[in-house]
Amino acid sequence: MKSSFRLIRYGIPYSAQWVAGVVLLAAVGALDTFRVLLLQPVFDQVLRPEAPEGPVTLGLPHSNWQFDLRALIPHFIHMHNDYVVVATSIVLTTIAKGVCDYVGTYLVNYAGFGMITDLRNHLYEATLRRSASFFHKHATGTILSTLINDVDRVQLAMSSVIGEFLQQFFTFVVGIFFVIRLGGHLSWALVLFIPVVITSARKIGREVRTRTRTGQDKLAEIQNILHETVTGNRIVKAFNNEIWEVLRFRRAAKRLFRANLRNVRIQSISSPLMDAIGAIAIALFLFIGRNEIQHGRMTMGLFGAFIFLLFKLYDPVRKFAYFYNSFQQAMGASLSIFAFFDAKDDVKERPNASAMPRFSNSVRFDDVGFAYSTEKGESQILHNVDLDVRAGELLALVGPSGAGKSTLVNLIPRFFDVTSGRILIDGRDIREMTLGSLRRQVAQVTQETILFNDTVRNNIAYGQPDVKNDLVEQAARAALAHDFIMRMPQGYATVIGEKGFRLSGGEKQRLAIARAILKDAPILILDEATSALDAESESLVQAALSNLMQGRTTLVIAHRLGTIRRANRIAVLEGGRITAIGPHEELLTTSPTYQRLYQLQFMDVPEQEDSLENEQQALEKLLQPTLWAEAEGQ
Numbered sequence: 186m187k188s189s190f191r192l193i194r195y196g197i198p199y200s201a202q203w204v205a206g207v208v209l210l211a212a213v214g215a216l217d218t219f220r221v222l223l224l225q226p227v228f229d230q231v232l233r234p235e236a237p238e239g240p241v242t243l244g245l246p247h248s249n250w251q252f253d254l255r256a257l258i259p260h261f262i263h264m265h266n267d268y269v270v271v272a273t274s275i276v277l278t279t280i281a282k283g284v285c286d287y288v289g290t291y292l293v294n295y296a297g298f299g300m301i302t303d304l305r306n307h308l309y310e311a312t313l314r315r316s317a318s319f320f321h322k323h324a325t326g327t328i329l330s331t332l333i334n335d336v337d338r339v340q341l342a343m344s345s346v347i348g349e350f351l352q353q354f355f356t357f358v359v360g361i362f363f364v365i366r367l368g369g370h371l372s373w374a375l376v377l378f379i380p381v382v383i384t385s386a387r388k389i390g391r392e393v394r395t396r397t398r399t400g401q402d403k404l405a406e407i408q409n410i411l412h413e414t415v416t417g418n419r420i421v422k423a424f425n426n427e428i429w430e431v432l433r434f435r436r437a438a439k440r441l442f443r444a445n446l447r448n449v450r451i452q453s454i455s456s457p458l459m460d461a462i463g464a465i466a467i468a469l470f471l472f473i474g475r476n477e478i479q480h481g482r483m484t485m486g487l488f489g490a491f492i493f494l495l496f497k498l499y500d501p502v503r504k505f506a507y508f509y510n511s512f513q514q515a516m517g518a519s520l521s522i523f524a525f526f527d528a529k530d531d532v533k534e535r536p537n538a539s540a541m542p543r544f545s546n547s548v549r550f551d552d553v554g555f556a557y558s559t560e561k562g563e564s565q566i567l568h569n570v571d572l573d574v575r576a577g578e579l580l581a582l583v584g585p586s587g588a589g590k591s592t593l594v595n596l597i598p599r600f601f602d603v604t605s606g607r608i609l610i611d612g613r614d615i616r617e618m619t620l621g622s623l624r625r626q627v628a629q630v631t632q633e634t635i636l637f638n639d640t641v642r643n644n645i646a647y648g649q650p651d652v653k654n655d656l657v658e659q660a661a662r663a664a665l666a667h668d669f670i671m672r673m674p675q676g677y678a679t680v681i682g683e684k685g686f687r688l689s690g691g692e693k694q695r696l697a698i699a700r701a702i703l704k705d706a707p708i709l710i711l712d713e714a715t716s717a718l719d720a721e722s723e724s725l726v727q728a729a730l731s732n733l734m735q736g737r738t739t740l741v742i743a744h745r746l747g748t749i750r751r752a753n754r755i756a757v758l759e760g761g762r763i764t765a766i767g768p769h770e771e772l773l774t775t776s777p778t779y780q781r782l783y784q785l786q787f788m789d790v791p792e793q794e795d796s797l798e799n800e801q802q803a804l805e806k807l808l809q810p811t812l813w814a815e816a817e818g819q
Contacts, residue, residue: 297347
């Protein structure tokens with residue numbers, strides 16, 4: 186019920202369309218019933234040659250209400266015999282019903298699609314604004330299934346289904362009124378069938394709601410497999426694992442198949458059950474009506490209109506089971522949608538947060554601890570980290586895998602929040618600053634290069650769509666990307682494909698570096714990722730990174746000897762703690778962990794990088810224009 190009210194709130198902005206549509210569909214129900222009532226004069230007057238000429242009236246038994254159909258005939262038509270009056274009434278009623286049906290259905294669907302569009306937009310915005318932990322807890326396929334499949338379920342119920350439901354509902358309401366008035370005491374036999382219909386519909390609806398949620402979960406599982414295998418298709422092929430992935434997909438598809446069959450088994454009961462109830466009711470009324478006509482208590486026309494109205498009621502009653510099932514499916518799908526809305530963010534902006542001025546002094550970790558929740562309990566990643574990074578400093582972070590290096594740097598832009606201690610930028614706790622102003626101070630170049638299926642220019646200017654093209658080009662030149670960009674078919678207007686698949690690894694990295702240069706953030710977080718590149722591409726990327734780091738406060742997760750030696754200080758992380766900090770030469774003598782890492786990770790680098798001077802000379806040579814042209818041409 187709570188989900189229903191939340192959905193209704195999305196329909197409030199479309200109240201005018203809802204009200205107009207409901208009124209018009211109510212008119213459809215009334216006009217449809219009116220056409221059935223015309224059977225009374227058809228049987229009693231039009232089809233009886235011996236019937237005397239006179240008023241063609243509709244009336245109700247045991248009532249003084251009378252309506253002369255001749256009032257519907259335009260004055261310029263002088264023929265007012267029974268046939269013309271009834272035939273004209275049927276045509277005019279049908280035209281009016283069609284117009285009301287068309288406009289009413291359009292307005293209801295307009296409101297339904299409008300509210301679902303708002304819901305989808307709100308859901309997408311809420312999903313994007315969730316903290317990083319949300320995306321760690323929910324698989325990509327589950328998120329996509331909620332954004333697409335669950336919203337589609339609600340859309341079906343709130344647009345086309347609700348339009349037909351309103352039409353059938355008003356047809357039923359008007360029809361039941363006239364059935365009671367026409368049938369008199371006969372119609373009270375309907376009361377016997379009402380509890381049976383309501384009880385069976387509610388029981389079936391509850392089962393449908395549960396089965397729908399199960400089916401949606403199985404569909405999310407399939408989308409998860411699709412996402413993993415499509416995005417990781419090269420790994421699948423490299424390991425010759427196509428058959429295993431096909432079998433995994435088939436098992437998931439079979440689970441969805443079974444869930445859908447269970448849903449269909451429940452839903453399929455509705456229509457035959459309503460058919461049986463309707464057939465029993467009509468058979469009973471035929472038997473009673475025959476006696477009523479024989480004893481002169483009903484005319485043939487009156488009973489014909491009565492029994493035909495019963496048949497008209499049968500169609501809405503039968504469809505109500507389908508409508509109810511559709512609404513239950515929508516309610517089941519909405520549970521997942523509103524669960525996304527209700528997800529509690531680990532990172533929240535305080536109501537009184539203020540904008541952060543441009544960084545100028547230091548980044549300080551003050552007794553910082555970080556833990557995340559797992560099924561087995563809390564898992565502590567960082568312990569009592571104290572670190573002060575001065576403006577303009579290059580701080581290298583080294584340590585074994587799982588030491589907490591990436592977690593530490595991701596705390597600065599508040600992708601996660603510390604669980605103890607605090608992080609201060611220029612003496613202010615970052616939790617007291619707005620997220621937007623904080624993240625404008627930080628640029629990141631990560632191991633996984635994220636590019637979008639858009640133009641080169643838009644990828645570099647991501648987040649700054651209105652920036653001048655000259656500035657984009659300057660950033661590309663600083664990242665040593667301009668030359669290869671200009672060799673592309675449309676230059677900066679070239680679409681690079683999903684995740685930049687048309688580019689090499691080194692080209693992707695240089696675009697990411699250009700994006701960071703254009704952002705011009707004073708704090709740079711860098712995770713060196715050159716291990717997958719060939720020597721030439723690695724040299725180009727390292728030169729671009731050197732340009733990027735100039736004049737910025739840089740925290741780099743270091744993998745290369747050159748970066749280690751250029752760093753002002755090196756922090757050694759082990760088991761979530763900083764066990765040593767200082768320059769390269771000092772740590773070689775004071776930190777056993779650093780000595781071990783140095784021997785394992787940094788001793789196999791090429792000989793030309795064995796000294797800082799040699800590496801700087803190599804970079805200077807790479808920066809010569811003639812060598813750039815030659816390197817890019819290969």
